[in-house]
Amino acid sequence: xxxxxxxxxxxxxxxxxxxxxxxxxxxxxxxxxxxxxxxxxxxxxxxxxxxxxxxxxxxxxxxxxxxxxxxxxxxxxxxxxxxxxxxxxxxxxxxxxxxxxxxxxxxxxxxxxxxxxxxxxxxxxxxxxxxxxxxxxxxxxxxxxxxxxxxxxxxxxxxxxxxxxxxxxxxxxxxxxxxxxxxxxxxxxxxxxxxxxxxxxxxxxxxxxxxxx
Amino acid sequence: xxxxxxxxxxxxxxxxxxxxxxxxxxxxxxxxxxxxxxxxxxxxxxxxxxxxxxxxxxxxxxxxxxxxxxxxxxxxxxxxxxxxxxxxxxxxxxxxxxxxxxxxxxxxxxxxxxxxxxxxxxxxxxxxxxxxxxxxxxxxxxxxxxxxxxxxxxxxxxxxxxxxxxxxxxxxxxxxxxxxxxxxxxxxxxxxxxxxxxxxxxxxxxxxxxxxx
Numbered sequence: 001x002x003x004x005x006x007x008x009x010x011x012x013x014x015x016x017x018x019x020x021x022x023x024x025x026x027x028x029x030x031x032x033x034x035x036x037x038x039x040x041x042x043x044x045x046x047x048x049x050x051x052x053x054x055x056x057x058x059x060x061x062x063x064x065x066x067x068x069x070x071x072x073x074x075x076x077x078x079x080x081x082x083x084x085x086x087x088x089x090x091x092x093x094x095x096x097x098x099x100x101x102x103x104x105x106x107x108x109x110x111x112x113x114x115x116x117x118x119x120x121x122x123x124x125x126x127x128x129x130x131x132x133x134x135x136x137x138x139x140x141x142x143x144x145x146x147x148x149x150x151x152x153x154x155x156x157x158x159x160x161x162x163x164x165x166x167x168x169x170x171x172x173x174x175x176x177x178x179x180x181x182x183x184x185x186x187x188x189x190x191x192x193x194x195x196x197x198x199x200x201x202x203x204x205x206x207x208x209x210x211x212x213x
Numbered sequence: 214x215x216x217x218x219x220x221x222x223x224x225x226x227x228x229x230x231x232x233x234x235x236x237x238x239x240x241x242x243x244x245x246x247x248x249x250x251x252x253x254x255x256x257x258x259x260x261x262x263x264x265x266x267x268x269x270x271x272x273x274x275x276x277x278x279x280x281x282x283x284x285x286x287x288x289x290x291x292x293x294x295x296x297x298x299x300x301x302x303x304x305x306x307x308x309x310x311x312x313x314x315x316x317x318x319x320x321x322x323x324x325x326x327x328x329x330x331x332x333x334x335x336x337x338x339x340x341x342x343x344x345x346x347x348x349x350x351x352x353x354x355x356x357x358x359x360x361x362x363x364x365x366x367x368x369x370x371x372x373x374x375x376x377x378x379x380x381x382x383x384x385x386x387x388x389x390x391x392x393x394x395x396x397x398x399x400x401x402x403x404x405x406x407x408x409x410x411x412x413x414x415x416x417x418x419x420x421x422x423x424x425x426x
Contacts (some may be wrong), residue, residue, distance in 0.1 A: 065258050095304065096303075096322070102315060111319075
C-alpha cells in the first residue's frame, strides 16, 4: 500500500506540471489550478502525504465536466439513429440502402453486382489459374521469362517446334475446362512495324470453329 | 468522469490483480469465454418469442379468410452490438425472404451474415414444420433485435488510466409469414392523389351538425 502511495506522490508532482497539457481540450477554470499551485495542501512539506486522497481534490470543480445535463428527447435520439435524408449528401440517411444493381450471372446463375465480376465465375477462374501456376512453378521453376508459355490440356496435339517458335510448353493432366477457349490466348496487340513500307500481309492464323473450346 | 473515479479508486484500494476470472480467461487463450459456456451452465436464451410457434388456433369457418402460416425463429447471442444490428433488422422488414437474403449478401456488415443464416433456417423450418407450401412465398413480418449477454473487460489508456471494454452480444428475432408482403410495411405511407381525395371525401362526409337530424 505504501509503495503505491509513494509512487502516486511522485506522479502527482509531475501531474501538476502536466495539467494544462492533459486538460488542454476542456476550458479548465483557473481556480482549482491556482489552489493546486499555491496552497497545495496535498503536497505540504511538513505533513506527509495524506493516507486518503480523492480524485475530487485533484481535479476540483472540473470533476463533472462533459456530463449530460438534459435528457435527449426522442426526436433527437431518432434523428441520430436514422439521420436526415440528403443532409450533407446522400449519406445523410444512416439506414441501410437497397441495392438495385444486383444481376444474375448468365453462366452460373449466382447473383453479382453490376460493378463487379460474378464472384462464383471468378473463383472458378482463380482456381484454374492457381493450378496452371503451380504446374509452371513445378516445371519451369523461377527461370527468367524470355518466351511465352503455352498451356496444353489433355488430348491437344503438340505441333512441331517451328510452330511454337521456342515458346515453353506446359502440359496439364486434365481435360480442358468448358469455359476456357483457346481463343482467349490469342494476343490482341501487335508489335510495331519495322519499316514504313506497306507490306503485303500474308494469311493470319485462322482459328477454325473446331479449335474453339 | 465517474468511470475514472471508480477505476482509479480501485487501483488505489487494491493493488492485487483487478482482472476477474472472465477477463483473465480472455487474455489467456487457453479457456475461451463465450456466450454459450457462461452463466454456470443454464441457458440465458429468450424463450417467449418461440412459444408463438406452439400456439394452436381454432379451426376457421369456411367463409373466413385463411389465416397465413407463420414461423418464429431466433438466433441468440450473436457477437455484434444490438445498436448496429438494429440497422440490419430494420432493413429487412417487409421484404420477401429471397429478396432479403439476396440484399444481405451484398451488405458489408458483420451482422448481415448472421441474419441471412437465420432467415434461411427459418425458411427451412417453415416448409418442414409449419405447412408452408412454397418456400419463396414467405415475407418478413417481424424482425427485431434484443440485448444479449455483455462481457466486460479492461483496456489501458495513456498515463495509467484504464478504460472499460464491453463485448456485446445481441439476439435476432424474425417472424416469417406466408403470402405476398404488403405494399407498405409502416404507417403512415405516402398516398397517391386518388387515395388522398378519397380520404378527404370520406372526412367531409363524416361531418355532422350537432343535434341535427
